[in-house]
Amino acid sequence: MLKKILIFLLIVFVAIQFIRPARNRSGEASMDIRKKFPVSDSVDRILARACNDCHSNTTRYPWYAEVQPVNWWLSSHIKDGKRHLNLNTFLAQSAARQKKRMEDCVEQIDNGEMPLESYLWIHKEAALSEGDKVTLKNWFHEVIDSLKARYPADSLVLPKRKPAK
Numbered sequence: 001m002l003k004k005i006l007i008f009l010l011i012v013f014v015a016i017q018f019i020r021p022a023r024n025r026s027g028e029a030s031m032d033i034r035k036k037f038p039v040s041d042s043v044d045r046i047l048a049r050a051c052n053d054c055h056s057n058t059t060r061y062p063w064y065a066e067v068q069p070v071n072w073w074l075s076s077h078i079k080d081g082k083r084h085l086n087l088n089t090f091l092a093q094s095a096a097r098q099k100k101r102m103e104d105c106v107e108q109i110d111n112g113e114m115p116l117e118s119y120l121w122i123h124k125e126a127a128l129s130e131g132d133k134v135t136l137k138n139w140f141h142e143v144i145d146s147l148k149a150r151y152p153a154d155s156l157v158l159p160k161r162k163p164a165k
Helices: 002-016 041-050 070-084 095-110 117-122 130-150
Strands: none
Touching (some): 095 130
């Protein structure tokens, strides 16, 4: 009986290797944050090392992404990360949403929520030093200040959500 279960599990494992989510490698960046807000070399290096895999359209996939169900798990994390912030489509959002996203980034860095702990298990190089955190937060604040200078204050406020019934 145990042998049949193991054979069945092996067949399932092999079969799921053929069910693959689409890769996040479009490179589409027509609405990239860099087109409107200056990004210094130091910020760009930090973003490339610690943020872009989940928050852009160009993920660098590790070897273990070739194995299911790991690839599904990674794909889910990437989709979720891009839903919250995609640096390559940043300008497609309203000014209020852009400001909110930058405020969220500051808050998440302050709370130690980004990069995700599960990402850091394998990507030790993505860990943010105190200097990296200061550099990123200063840049986020520069983007917020730039938005405040370009748009009227009332246009930078997100509308209140209606309570669910």
